[in-house]
Amino acid sequence: MSEQFDRHSGEVPSTDSVFPNHVSSRSLQGRSLVTLDDISLPQIKDLLDRAAYIDSHRREVAHTCDGRVLATLFYEPSTRTRLSFETAMLRLGGQVIGFAGAQLASVSKGESISDTLKTVSNYADIVAMRHPKEGAALVASRAASVPVINAGDGGHMHPTQTLTDLATIRARKGRLTNLTIGMCGDLTFGRTVHSLISTLCRLGQVDFVLISPDELKTPEYILERIDASPTCTYRETSDLGEVIGDLDILYMTRVQKERFFNEDDYLRLRDTYILDEEKLKAARPDMAILHPLPRVNEITAGVDQDPRAAYFEQVRNGMLVRMALESALLGDELPGYQVRKEVQA
């Protein structure tokens, strides 16, 4: 392929700001984040560094986004992600507007995503949007005149959850490569899984163990992505107990009722994997258990006390990476933070 295509502009660009793999390492200021493919690996690592910096300099960064307004447009239910985006902006000194639930928005009157974003661009400096349709964030980013952050578009992508997961993996294991990572549960509709696999493939040297019932296996395009990575591998299985002892990370997911057209299928599949203290006996003592939350019953409450449980740390990391991202896209520098040279290049 001689040319690359820019999703955001819909054109073939002449610079290096292209999709999917050859990304620029220039500033994130003014850009949207639809998928982590939009930004370079040094920029991803820089966002993780910024999040760690924010955590240890809460007072210094408290006025980084003074006067800024974040709009949270959530067309489907969310507690954690929306509160995380909003808290992130409030902790940076900015303010928040928005809606949660399509029934509250103009979409209930038939307004398109594009029109909503063109309107909201006049009110807010930055937008975080969740929508049940795949690709909705790309539509939004093309229509908006301010940065748009994809807060989840159907079963497609959820880049800030991936940043959260990466921050947690790095905090627990001290690295993001040379890992055996088990993904367990709904791997068909689990957008967090798709985003995380895609980004880890760019980093390389990860062995994926894909644990799911046959009905909820990983989509072909994600498997092709692993195949395309020279240093990543995968194996598929339906038996968690058989592989749990091999894992550095176990990433549990919920079977999402809202992704099923048929409730009978949901009821049949929702209890396929339940991680409990008994199953954990076969796991390594330093394995980390991640879960994007909310959980239903796929991790029993007894596991929460196990030091391997990292899913509530993820929540904290989620807020920190969203603080890092919001300030970076707005171009509001964190007082005292030094950007590494490869990101400035």
Added chain:
Amino acid sequence: MKVTSIVDGIIIDHVQSGTALKVLHYLHVDPTSTRLALIMNTDSHKYGRKDIIKIEESDDLDLTALGFIAPQATVDMVRQGHIVSKHKPDRPVHLVNVISCVNPRCVTSVERGADQCFHLDDSGVYRCDYCDEKAEL
């Protein structure tokens, strides 16, 4: 079977047998109002069977989609009854409003006015810009 030659136009040769009408559809050629000849399921040294499309006065024809719908085809430019050039269609990096995404969860299924956009990925597969679903004819 004898088909009258064209004078000024194009010959799209080596079209996969049985797909010539589909190719016309994706090239937005209306067979009811265009001077053209179709030869379908004729012998081919290379492929066994092939279709051939001859279109007279084709200057306004946009062949961008040909690299997607019939990448193995050959395009012969005909001027004053002679073939003056031959080329293979380029595979377009980007397809706009040529095909529609088949994924019912794709935003294009609900967003009014959204163009149907596909891009060629690194593995040579066309995918929906929005949801990454593989393109299907």
